[in-house]
Amino acid sequence: MTCEEVLKAVFPLLEGPDLASCMEVCKQWKDIAQDDYFWKCICAKRWPSICKRPNPPTITYYKLYQTFYKRQHCRTLLPPRLSFDDLEFFIDIWAENKLIFSEVVPGPVLETGIKVPPPGICDMLRIHLEGPEYKMTLPLEPRFTVPLSQTVSVSVLVGRKDSNKVACIINKSLFDYIDRTAYRAMAFDYLDFSPLYPFISGFRAWISLLFMEDGNEGVIDVFGIEMDFCDAANSKDEVLWLLDMLDWK
Numbered sequence: 701m702t703c704e705e706v707l708k709a710v711f712p713l714l715e716g717p718d719l720a721s722c723m724e725v726c727k728q729w730k731d732i733a734q735d736d737y738f739w740k741c742i743c744a745k746r747w748p749s750i751c752k753r754p755n756p757p758t759i760t761y762y763k764l765y766q767t768f769y770k771r772q773h774c775r776t777l778l779p780p781r782l783s784f785d786d787l788e789f790f791i792d793i794w795a796e797n798k799l800i801f802s803e804v805v806p807g808p809v810l811e812t813g814i815k816v817p818p819p820g821i822c823d824m825l826r827i828h829l830e831g832p833e834y835k836m837t838l839p840l841e842p843r844f845t846v847p848l849s850q851t852v853s854v855s856v857l858v859g860r861k862d863s864n865k866v867a868c869i870i871n872k873s874l875f876d877y878i879d880r881t882a883y884r885a886m887a888f889d890y891l892d893f894s895p896l897y898p899f900i901s902g903f904r905a906w907i908s909l910l911f912m913e914d915g916n917e918g919v920i921d922v923f924g925i926e927m928d929f930c931d932a933a934n935s936k937d938e939v940l941w942l943l944d945m946l947d948w949k
């Protein structure tokens with residue numbers, strides 16, 4: 701078989717993203733992969749009925765694939781109307797019913813986050829903290845310790861200085877999931893959005909206690925707090941847009 705015959709035999713077996721990658725290889729591969737027959741096969745797997753029409757609903761099946769099949773990677777956001785300078789976060793944490801942490805945290809402090817992870821934290825947590833996902837972190841000074849047997853709960857409100865309004869981020873959630881490999885105790889709550897955005901729901905605010913093993917069995921040594929909205933927002937601008945859409949009162 702010639703090279704061309706091999707490609708023509710293999711291309712119909714590929715998934716869309718792989719066929720698209722093949723188009724990047726060289727001119728010959730591109731010319732062959734551009735045959736709309738291959739793209740018709742791919743579209744037919746996803747939307748079989750569309751291939752029952754004599755002509756595709758767009759110019760080519762390749763175009764149809766590009767428009768509806770490919771994941772849209774980049775969404776362009778307008779600059780957010782809020783900034784971290786406008787925000788302050790009210791964070792309260794209880795162990796059983798005793799208040800163990802209660803602070804007003806200025807937005808820029810959460811934005812700056814934990815610059816240098818403290819010595820002694822486990823590798824998984826270090827990798828998580830240095831990872832690309834957008835997160836807000838707060839170093840705790842002084843730290844606090846909590847016995848693992850206690851029920852720990854958290855509330856977070858956010859205030860904006862431009863309008864003096866407040867929104868609820870977390871309403872008394874329990875840190876009931878402990879990730880033992882990354883040394884994080886996690887809690888979440890569903891965000892309440894403004895009635896201006898009636899079709900949005902189901903996005904969570906996550907908050908974690910970042911800890912290391914204390915010398916004492918069964919006690920965690922909390923050195924930081926992390927907050928993120930990883931369901932929906934993975935950059936600073938996305939987080940600010942999400943916060944702007946909350947039910948501010």
Ligand SMILES: *[C@@H]1O[C@H](CO)[C@@H](O)[C@H](O)[C@H]1NC(C)=O
Pocket residue numbers: 868871872
């Ligand atoms: C917080 O939770 C309490 C008790 O579940 C509820 O009564 C209250 O309405 C909630 N507040 C907000 C802002 O969601």
